Amino acid sequence: MIYVFSGTGNTLFVAETYRKELKGFSVSIIEIEKDTEPADEDADLIGFGYPVHAFNPPHIAVSFARKLSRKKPARMFIFHTGGEGLCFNDSSSIPLRHILSQFTTLSERHYVMPYNMIFRHTDEMAGHMLWYMRRLVAIHARSLENEIQERFPLMPVRHFISLAFRIEWPYASFQGALMKADDNCTGCGRCASHCPMKAITMENDRPVFHKGCALCTRCSFHCPENAISLGLLNGWKVNGSYNLPELHENRIPAEKLPRLYRKYYRNADRMLGIL
Numbered sequence: 046m047i048y049v050f051s052g053t054g055n056t057l058f059v060a061e062t063y064r065k066e067l068k069g070f071s072v073s074i075i076e077i078e079k080d081t082e083p084a085d086e087d088a089d090l091i092g093f094g095y096p097v098h099a100f101n102p103p104h105i106a107v108s109f110a111r112k113l114s115r116k117k118p119a120r121m122f123i124f125h126t127g128g129e130g131l132c133f134n135d136s137s138s139i140p141l142r143h144i145l146s147q148f149t150t151l152s153e154r155h156y157v158m159p160y161n162m163i164f165r166h167t168d169e170m171a172g173h174m175l176w177y178m179r180r181l182v183a184i185h186a187r188s189l190e191n192e193i194q195e196r197f198p199l200m201p202v203r204h205f206i207s208l209a210f211r212i213e214w215p216y217a218s219f220q221g222a223l224m225k226a227d228d229n230c231t232g233c234g235r236c237a238s239h240c241p242m243k244a245i246t247m248e249n250d251r252p253v254f255h256k257g258c259a260l261c262t263r264c265s266f267h268c269p270e271n272a273i274s275l276g277l278l279n280g281w282k283v284n285g286s287y288n289l290p291e292l293h294e295n296r297i298p299a300e301k302l303p304r305l306y307r308k309y310y311r312n313a314d315r316m317l318g319i320l
């Protein structure tokens with residue numbers, strides 16, 4: 046059973062890749078939204094996926110983990126996606142591990158995926174990310190099938206940074222008050238019907254944004270008119286899908302990558318046995 050929160054589709058795409066690669070299991074994927082409850086049936090292995098938001102899981106993932114913690118403990122793996130491979134992303138799972146401490150976490154992985162915030166990646170770079178993600182998921186799936194349990198290192202400095210950035214949780218919840226649609230809005234209603242937090246209603250053919258936003262950016266990312274302003278974060282807005290299933294996958298050698306990505310992909314090369 047894979048539980049996944051995904052704003053703009055990256056983490057869901059990774060969850061689908063796990064479904065294909067976990068060949069020894071029959072895998073169901075459940076998307077976490079505002080009112081999602083854990084499945085009635087118990088699973089042998091639980092996957093938990095989320096996008097890293099400000100070096101933390103989005104608050105909705107934490108709320109869902111609390112519901113999941115009432116279920117029979119099982120073996121678990123965690124995966125998260127981010128727009129870069131900074132080490133601070135690695136400590137993002139700490140609150141989830143704490144809530145789900147009676148579950149046995151076998152291992153955890155971070156996947157760099159095309160950014161939905163701050164800046165847009167080229168298709169070549171996005172294709173590079175997919176090339177690695179598929180291969181890394183495949184070897185992680187083998188490790189999960191063999192029930193290999195990895196050690197989770199203590200990381201006090203990273204944990205401290207994640208804690209400081211948890212200011213994102215209350216900010217996200219109130220961000221609705223700062224969001225608005227401009228005159229390009231055609232009233233199509235797509236933002237409201239796809240909001241995972243049900244934080245948008247349509248009134249007189251215009252979206253109205255309410256409290257309880259998860260800052261997932263799905264509404265503005267997929268708005269066909271690029272009409273939504275993301276409040277204080279609007280300068281970092283990315284609009285328009287990367288069309289992941291159609292992207293041409295390619296590998297860019299580590300030395301040709303932007304500096305921000307080299308360390309992550311050198312580690313990935315080591316894991317894949319390329320170095």
Ligand SMILES: Cc1cc2nc3c(=O)[nH]c(=O)nc-3n(C[C@H](O)[C@H](O)[C@H](O)COP(=O)(O)O)c2cc1C
Nearest residue numbers: 051052053054055056096098099100127128129161
């Ligand atoms: C509010 C916000 C904060 C983010 N913070 C981080 C971050 O701290 N580290 C990171 O690597 N990516 C960060 N990102 C980028 C997303 O984690 C990344 O694009 C992710 O793959 C999106 O997954 P999704 O499509 O499943 O929502 C952030 C995105 C948003 C919207």
Ligand code: SF4
Nearest residue numbers: 230231233234236268
């Ligand atoms: S998705 Fe965009 S165009 Fe459609 S209602 Fe929302 S803001 Fe308006």
Ligand code: SF4
Nearest residue numbers: 240258259261262264
């Ligand atoms: S209002 Fe937009 S950004 Fe906020 S949760 Fe809904 S879809 Fe995501």
